[in-house]
Amino acid sequence: MKRYVLDSYTILAYSGMEAGAQTVTNIFKKALANEAEIYMSVINWGETYYIILREGGEQKAELYRLTFARYPIIVDIGH
Numbered sequence: 001m002k003r004y005v006l007d008s009y010t011i012l013a014y015s016g017m018e019a020g021a022q023t024v025t026n027i028f029k030k031a032l033a034n035e036a037e038i039y040m041s042v043i044n045w046g047e048t049y050y051i052i053l054r055e056g057g058e059q060k061a062e063l064y065r066l067t068f069a070r071y072p073i074i075v076d077i078g079h
Helices: 008-015 021-032 042-056 058-068
Strands: 002-006 036-040
Touching: 002 021, 008 021, 008 042, 008 058, 021 036, 036 042, 042 058
Parallel strands: 002 036
Antiparallel strands: none
């Protein structure tokens, strides 16, 4: 199974439909179909959430938090 490590830039590119957004979309689709594993550290997720909150407001940040809760992203790097 293919594994991908995401950082804040990846999610921000995806959310803003910037260069590489389609590639990230395909990775998410594979993860939802159990064809890939995606990882993101809790630190990168916190940075991503903060940037979305700052630039898009609380409602948009919460939308992304709830949306990404669906994905099998493993964020705990303590183990």
